[in-house]
Amino acid sequence: MSVDSIDGLGALRGVWDTLAAQADNPSLCEGYPYCELAASIAFEQRMAVRVLLLREGHDLVALWPFVIERRALLRVARRLTCGAREEYGQPLVKLGVGDDIWPALMTALKRLDADLVEVSRVANGTRLQAALDTAPQSRAHRLLPSSKRGHPGYAIGLRGFASFVEFENASLSSRFRQVLRKCRRRLEQLGPVESGWCDTPEETTRLLGWIIEQKRAWAAARSIENEYLEDDRIVAFFSRLAQRLDLSKTPLVAFLKVDGLPVAASLNMVGGQTLEGGVTTYDPAFGEYSVGSLHLYDLLKWAHARGLDFDLRPVHVDYKERWATHRSWHETRELLITARGRLVDVAHLHNYAQRGARKLLRETVRRMRPAAKAPEAAKAAQPGK
Template identity: 25%
Template sequence: MRVTLALPRELGRPEVSRWRALQEAAPCFDNPFLSPEFTLTVGELRDVVRVAVIHDGPEIVGFFPFERHPLGIGKPVAAGLTDAQGLVHAQGVEIDPLRLIKDCGLAVYEFDHLVSGQPLLSGRHERHPSPIIDLRDGWAHYTDALKLQSGKTYKSTLAKSRKLQRDAGPIRHDYATTDLEPLHTLLGWKTDQYRRTGRTDRFAHKWIVELVERLLATQSESFAGVLDMVYVDGRPMAGHFGLRTRKTLVGWFPAYDPHFAKYSPGLIHHLAMAEQAAGSGIEVIDMGRGQKEYKDKLKTGELEVAEGRVARLGPAAGLHWLMRVPVRKTRATVLANPILLRTADKALKTYGRLRTVLPG
C-alpha cells in the first residue's frame, strides 16, 4: 500500500472518476457525504481538508478524505455536519488503519458516523442505528408498510393535511428546486429552531451557509443538492435541504414555520418529500443517526454507523483521549437513559427560551 496526500482541488478528472466508480461499486458507500463532489466543495471553503489517495502498485484502490487539525488530530470532512464518514475503497483490498493514519500524518482519527465495511472499524467502537425510509419497492409498498407499523401516525398526518387545506388553503410542493430564496427561508427557520432549543446555530458560521449554497448549485446525475419546500396558499410552511446520489437521499436540514405547528408540518412535509423522491428514482432516504420522534414514526429500516477513534501511541493521542473520550462516554450515557435525556433536553430548551428574550 502506498499513500499520497492531496488537496481536493489537486485531484484530476481521472482520480475523481475512479473515486466515483469505487463508491458506486459498493452499496455501503452509497451516501452523498462519501461522494467526491462533497469533499471537493468543502475543500473550496476549508483549507484543512486533505485526501489520501491509496495505491496498490499502479492502481488506485481507495480515497480517504479527512481534515487535519493541530497536533495531528484527524476528523471527517465537515466534522459535526456529516452523517456518513470513512474511506471509499475497492472491495477485498487490505488496508492497515494505523499505517494509513500514520501515512496521513495523523496521530488520531476520530469519527461519529463511520459507515459499515470500513478498515477503520473495530470491535471496540460503539455502534448506533441510522433510521431509513426504504423506497426500494416503491412508494405504495412504503405506505403499506407504514400503515402496518405506524398506522395511527399515517392516518393522523393525512387528516391534518386535509384540515390544514380547509383552514389555510391549498398545498403546493416544490421538489428539487434550485432557487436560493426558499433555501434562505429554510435556513432562517433552522436558526430559530437552534435558538429555541438551546443548540448552537450552525448557520452563524458563514462558511456553512456558503457550503449549502454551493451544494444546492451542484446538480449532476450522480450527486446533487436537493431542496424542497411545501407551501400553503403560497406561503412556505416546511422544507428540507439534503444531498443525493443516484439512489440515496440523506436527511440533513429539515425545518418548518412554527405558525403551522399544530398541523404537524414536519410529518406532512416528509411524506410529501418521500413520495416525490420515490418518483425521481430515490430508493433510500437516510434520516441520519439520532433519536427523533419523527424518525421513529417514519422509518421502515435501519443502517448502522459507528463512533470512536483510531489512534497511534503517543502524547497527542493521549491528550486527545483526555479531552474527548470521557465527554463522549458521558454523552452516550445521557442519550441512552430516557430520564437523563429528557432532563438535558428540558434544560436546553429553557436555556433557548431565555436566550431569545434576554438582550445580547
C-alpha cells in the same frame, strides 16, 4: 497522497468519478463535487488535505479523503466536512471487493501525518467497524457507556416494497394515514399546496436561509445550543455546492408551500440508492396541520418513485422512531496513530469532569430552590399575613 491545491485534487477527478459509479451505495458526501468544495474551504483555512488511494493492480478500489487540523498539541485527521461535522466517515469503496481491503486501509491510515484519526458515525456490525476496532483507540472515550458514545440510526427501506401503497399498508397505521389525509385537506383550504424541489441555485440558497432561521428559532425556544446553527456555514457551503451540481438530477432542498410560501422544507442529499435526510424544519404557525409529516410523506413518495431508500440519519427524534423500518447504532472512532495521540484521553477526562461539575451544580440548585421557598411559603400561610 498529499494534496496541496484544488488543482492537485482535480487530477483525481476522473478516477474519483469512476470509483463513485462503481461503489456500493455512495453518499453525496463521498462524491468529488462535495469533497472538492470541502477541500477548498480547508485550504482557505490553511489545513492540509490527504487522500488515501488503494489499488488492486491498475484499478482504484478505495479512496478516503481527510483533512488534517490542529487541536492544541494534536494533529487530527478527519473526514472532509461541510462544517457541521455530521457526515459519515466511511471510505469510498468499489462494490464487490474482498475483505482483504480493510487491513490494507488500516495500514494506510497509520501512515497519515496525524496523531489521531477521527472516523465519525461508524455503523456497528459493518466491515469498517470491525477493521477500525483492531487499532488502538481512546481509552477515556471507551469509559463512557454506549448511550453516551454514539447515536441510534434510522432508515426507511422503501426499495423493498413493490409500490408505495404497499409501504404505507405495511409501515404506517391506518389512523396515522387518515390523520395525514385530513391535515392535507385542511391545509388545501388555506391556498394552493405545492410540494417539490428547488431547481435553481438562487432558490436553493433562499430556502436554505429559511431552514436555518427556523431551526435557530426552534433551538432558541428550547435553550438548545448547536454549533452549526450559530453561523452561516451550512448555508454558505450548500449554496456553493448548488452551483456545482445539476439540480435536476441531484437536488438539495425540498419544500412544502402553501399559497407560494414555505411551511416546511429540508436539506437532503441524493446519492447511490439513498435519499439522505439532512436538516428538516417547518413553520410552527402551521404545526396543527402536521406539515412536517406531510413534507416527509411527499419526500418518501418521491424517493420510492426513483428506487431510493430514505436515511433519516443518526440521533434520536421521536418522529424517526415512528417512520423507520430499520434501526442501527453509530459511534465515532478515535484511532491513535502516535504516542502523542494519547493526549486526547487527557482532553476527554477534562471534558467529563467539567460536564460532571455542571451537572452537579444544576442538581444542587434544583434541590436548593424548594428548600429556599419553604420558609416564605410558611410565612405567607400564617394568619394575618
